[in-house]
Amino acid sequence: MKAGRVWLFDLDNTLHNASPHIFPHINRSMRQYIEQHLGLDEQAATLLRQDYWVRYGATLLGLMRHHGTDPRHFLRETHQFPDLKRMVVFQKATLHTLRRLPGRKIIFSNAPHHYTEAILELTGLGNCFSAVYSVENLRFRPKPMLAGFLALLRAEHLDPKRCIMVEDSLPNLVTAKKLGMKTVWVSAGLRRSPYVDVKIKSVLQLPERCGRL
Structure with missing residues (x-):
């Protein structure tokens, strides 16, 4: 993989399983x-x-x-939780997976700041990322809105062609692809899309599949 790649990771249902609780x-x-x-x-x-x-x-x-x-x-x-720690479903192997990926990594989430930071702390994911963008940083222009993407790219001085978006939501990947990013869809479904470069069932598969990017 070329040097200087930047990974943009969604949080919920991409890095941890938010569906059960x-x-x-x-x-x-x-x-x-x-x-x-x-x-x-x-x-x-x-x-x-x-x-x-x-x-x-x-x-x-x-x-x-x-x-x-x-x-x-x-x-x-x-986004108030009686016991968030008990609600989080997270595979610790994800930490090792992220460390194996070459390049800088940024959280790009529609969730609010206080919740995002709580998840990153509970899982240990915070140490894997150089920057965190929650919906407040996007001026409440969440994905898949173009404005949110552009706010992040401008703030971090990023060329979208150097970015890889990893996300469970296809509409968000459509915006990313139109901007020129590489796209990774985390989905166990059978659907395919021309806006997706790589499809995986879990982020744990990223290191073995990132060569295709």
């Missing part, structure tokens, strides 16, 4: 927030949350655009 908790918290602040019942709040996630890639963006929701208040209220 963390995502259901966040989804409930978001639904309850929408119920409380928009005066909707449970079913309507669930449908609205899902609709905004599909349309914008993040529930937050839909709430900001259509309801004037304060993003900091929303993120603080919806």
Whole structure:
């Protein structure tokens, strides 16, 4: 691999498994927030949350655009965990895998700062990355929005053609590929995409597959 490569890693469901415990908790918290602040019942709040996630890639963006929701208040209220340590599903072998990858590594997440930092500390992942970009750093322009990508690239003085995006969400990889990045899709599904250079089931496969990049 060429020197000077920069790896941009998503966090949830890319470096750890958020599906069993963390995502259901966040989804409930978001639904309850929408119920409380928009005066909707449970079913309507669930449908609205899902609709905004599909349309914008993040529930937050839909709430900001259509309801004037304060993003900091929303993120603080919806990312509180009774015992985050017990909810994290993480393979420690991921730490060794990341150390084997040549080049600089940056976290690029739609999650809020306090949650991102908590996950990095609990897993030990924080020592593997030279910079961390949460949604606040992106001025609340989450992936797959182009503006969030450009904010990171400008701040780090990066050429997208030198970047490799590792991500579980295909729409986010579409934006990355259009910018000229190499793309790695972490997915156990059968779907293929012309916007994906390498598809893996787990980040543990990265070292053996990164030669294809």
